[in-house]
Amino acid sequence: MNRKDGFSQAILDWYDRNARELPWRRLGGAHPEPYHVWLSEIMLQQTTVVTVKPYFNHFISRWPQVSDLAAAELDEVLTAWAGLGYYARARNLHKCAVAVCHNYGGSFPADEAELLSLPGIGDYTAAAVSSIAFGKRAVVVDGNIERVVSRVYRIADALPQAKPVIKAHADVLTPSDRAGDYAQALMDIGSGVCTPRNPKCELCPVASFCDGFSAGDAETFPQKAPKKKKPTRKAHIFWIENGRGEVLVRRREESGLLGGMMEFPSTAWQEQAPVPDEVEALLTQIGVEGTSKPPVTTELVRHTFTHFHLELTPHVVKAGEAGGSGSNDAFWLAPDAFSTIALPTLMKKVVQSVFKGQGSLDL
Structure with a gap:
């Protein structure tokens, strides 16, 4: 089955009807503020949407522009971040804000390669900011999207080794137009429909494209290597x-x-x-x-x-x-x-x- 034809359109049609309202999003085709997209994506790493919302709102209220964040003392940022965990993110958040102001005049670059040059921005965040904030075609793959793609193709390789294979398939599916909306739609589907346990396949807009659904074993994907016991x-x-x-x-x-x-x-x-x-x-x-x-x-x-x-x-x-x-x-x-x-x-x-x-x- 040629999934590219019809897959992304079904995803976007679903998103137009079911998109979550989140404080960093702009629905109806408008591109959100790049500062908001970047801030939310850094906060959402290893953290849930429910936890992030109040932190995001507090940061935006206290530092409305990236220049305000860059001018803040690191201690202020770390104190405001306390409770979100993974504190290297907060240190890099401040460094990145300073770099954006120093190197780009306070405006985030749209190009993935330039975004990758900034502190704390990796492949996923660069793709997310480029596509969601600027409408560029970029292949965005977070944990939710990994799950959706691995089930659609029944990818047998175990994570994390499967990541390049999943990204290659995600690249085939990503449309040229509305790539940011498409990525956010897959995130929403992964969060609320294609869930880790008991996926709601009957509600999925792309079940007809999904090999996991056809085989009746979608929940077994993505495959994961056995966890090592934590000392x-x-x-x-x-x-x-x-x-x-x-x-x-x-x-x-x-x-x-x-x-x-x-x-x-x-x-x-x-x-x-x-x-x-x-x-x-x-x-x-x-x-x-x-x-x-x-x-x-x-x-x-x-x-x-x-x-x-x-x-x-x-x-x-x-x-x-x-x-x-x-x-x-x-x-x-x-x-x-x-x-x-x-x-x-x-x-x-x-x-x-x-x-x-x-x-x-x-x-």
């Missing part, structure tokens, strides 16, 4: 409180997980449980004077990253009146001011663990 890393983390009730926080290194975000001091995250010498070394390293030996701990804090699980054992430690601090990246902050810093979800879990049974903080 569990452990560490001790310290809620160090001075005589004024302030808590010691410090900034993580720019590179790596939670880069540039704020944290409570902790031992290294490793698969072997920390030993007492490591705990004492940490307290010496951060240079807090007058600390007591860590008392009874609060409840264990668990968090899952992409490649490992993490278990943190929080300790509440009392310091002297002034506290002292031997690190340029560490400072004292009252708990009711935590909302003013870039505190990631993991650290908010630590706060809740410490305050369990003592009331809660509005973070």
